Amino acid sequence: MSKETLGRAFEPFYTTKDKAKGTGLGLAMSYGFVKQSRGFIALDSELGKGTSVDIYLPVDEEVTADAPVERKAVGVTSLADDSTCVLVVDDEPDLLEVAVSYLEDLGCEVLSASGGNEGLAVLARNPEVDILLTDIVMPGGMNGVVFANEARNKFPEIKVIYTSGSPSGVIEETANTSLDAPLINKPYNREVLGSMVNQVLEPSKSPNN
Numbered sequence: 001m002s003k004e005t006l007g008r009a010f011e012p013f014y015t016t017k018d019k020a021k022g023t024g025l026g027l028a029m030s031y032g033f034v035k036q037s038r039g040f041i042a043l044d045s046e047l048g049k050g051t052s053v054d055i056y057l058p059v060d061e062e063v064t065a066d067a068p069v070e071r072k073a074v075g076v077t078s079l080a081d082d083s084t085c086v087l088v089v090d091d092e093p094d095l096l097e098v099a100v101s102y103l104e105d106l107g108c109e110v111l112s113a114s115g116g117n118e119g120l121a122v123l124a125r126n127p128e129v130d131i132l133l134t135d136i137v138m139p140g141g142m143n144g145v146v147f148a149n150e151a152r153n154k155f156p157e158i159k160v161i162y163t164s165g166s167p168s169g170v171i172e173e174t175a176n177t178s179l180d181a182p183l184i185n186k187p188y189n190r191e192v193l194g195s196m197v198n199q200v201l202e203p204s205k206s207p208n209n
Contacts, residue, residue, distance in 0.1 A: 001043075001045040001047070001051060002047060005045075006043060006045050009027050009043055010027050010031040010041075010043075029094070029095060029098070029186060029187045030055075031187075032186070032187030033187055033189075034055055034057070037057055037058070038057075038058050039055060039056050039057040039058060040055070040056045041053065041054070041055050041056075042054045042056075083109070084107075084108045084109070084130050084131065084197065084201065085108065085109040085110075085111070085126070085128050085129050085130050085131075086103050086108045086109070086110050086111070086129070086130065086131045086132075086133055086197070087110075087111045087112070087113065087119060087122055087123065087126070087129045087131070087132050087133070087134075088100055088103065088110060088111070088112045088113070088133045088134075089112070089113045089114070089115065089116065089118075089119040089132065089133070089134040089135060089138070089144070089147065090112075090114070090134070090135040090138075090163070091114050091115055091135065091138045091139055091140075092135070093114070095135070095186070096112055096114065099133060099163075099193070100112055102189075102190045102193050102194075103133070103193070103197075105190060106190065106193070106194050106197065108197070111126055111129065115138055115139065115140045115142065116134075116138060116140060116142030116143070116144070116146065116147030116150070117140060117142060119132070119134065119147055119151070120147070120150060120151065120154075123151055123154070123155065123158075124154075127155060129155070129158060130158065130159060130201070131158070131159045131160070131161060131197065131200060131201070132147075132148055132151055132158060132159070132160045132161070133161045133163060133193075134147055134148060134160065134161075134162060134163065135162075135163050135164065136162050136163070136164045136179075136183075137164065144162055144163075144164075145162070145179065145180070148160045148162070148180070148181065149180075159181075159200040159201065160180075160181035160182075160200075161181060161182055161183075161184060161196055161197070161200060162179060162181055162182065162183045162184070163183070163184050163185075163186055163188070164183060164185065164186060165185070165186045181200075182196055182199065182200065184196055
């Protein structure tokens with residue numbers, strides 16, 4: 001990478017790829033996950049030679065090499081409903097995989113789709129879906145807000161959670177639309193996602209009520 005690219009590599013939506021071939025969220029998400037784990041990530045790159053990525057994570061002194069590691073959502077002991085079915089929609093495969101993994105760790109049944117049209121097809125086959133977790137900015141002519149509205153027209157009881165790398169104010173200004181459901185900013189961790197799932201399942205338990 002050039003010095004200019006190296007200096008901006010972790011910026012959300014900064015990419016050197018052609019339009020529709022990259023969003024610039026890959027390294028930004030990695031940076032966020034490492035920082036949330038109280039770690040450090042560093043890039044070293046030189047044109048014509050290559051790039052190295054070094055990630056340093058803190059050691060948990062309470063975990064020994066022989067101790068089994070239990071995957072769980074820190075700070076979220078359980079969901080409001082352990083039979084929750086969630087449909088995750090995101091056009092970025094890596095981010096889709098992360099969201100699916102988090103939700104499975106939380107005990108949800110999880111379905112996935114890479115865009116709004118595919119998401120509607122999945123819903124048609126699986127009307128038992130309780131929650132949509134959908135990215136807002138997606139290709140194909142159907143953004144997350146339009147997709148959510150289409151889904152609720154057919155399934156009025158379905159809950160919606162939006163995800164995006166941009167704050168709600170920026171999204172509403174650029175997309176000229178208001179968000180009608182909670183937003184989780186990327187990158188997020190299991191604790192944040194689990195809390196939001198509980199919040200939309202049981203609104204009466206929301207801190208705002």
